[in-house]
Amino acid sequence: MDLNAWQSRLDAFAAERGWTPYLNAKNLAVALSVEASELLELFQWLSPDEAQRWGRDDPNQRERLADEMADVLMYLLHLSRVTGIDLEAAAEAKLVKNAVKYPAPKAE
Numbered sequence: 230m231d232l233n234a235w236q237s238r239l240d241a242f243a244a245e246r247g248w249t250p251y252l253n254a255k256n257l258a259v260a261l262s263v264e265a266s267e268l269l270e271l272f273q274w275l276s277p278d279e280a281q282r283w284g285r286d287d288p289n290q291r292e293r294l295a296d297e298m299a300d301v302l303m304y305l306l307h308l309s310r311v312t313g314i315d316l317e318a319a320a321e322a323k324l325v326k327n328a329v330k331y332p333a334p335k336a337e
Contacts, residue, residue: 233315236310239303254311260303268297 243249251304270329271294284294 232306232309235303236306239307240310243307252307252311254308257304257308257311261301261308264297264300264304268294271297283320 240249243252272283275283284290305316308314
């Protein structure tokens with residue numbers, strides 16, 4: 230996935246609709262939280278087993294799940310652009326930090 234290309238597409242989409250003035254860090258963080266909550270809502274009352282299967286076989290469920298996941302991703306891409314955070318570099322750095330913080334168990 231080319232994150233820069235996606236950010237450009239999202240910027241153009243927003244500009245065509247006059248949304249650019251509203252795409253600031255605060256608004257985007259709020260929108261991201263709302264969309265993440267909508268994603269969570271899909272799983273709210275499911276057991277772990279039901280949640281594992283949800284959206285796998287039912288096309289309507291799968292579309293709802295995909296839509297919410299896409300909303301989260303798009304707001305995150307907008308937020309990374311307006312804050313100047315390189316998401317790919319940030320993810321790489323965080324993975325290194327996590328490897329140090331949570332080392333894999335040593336084989337005996």
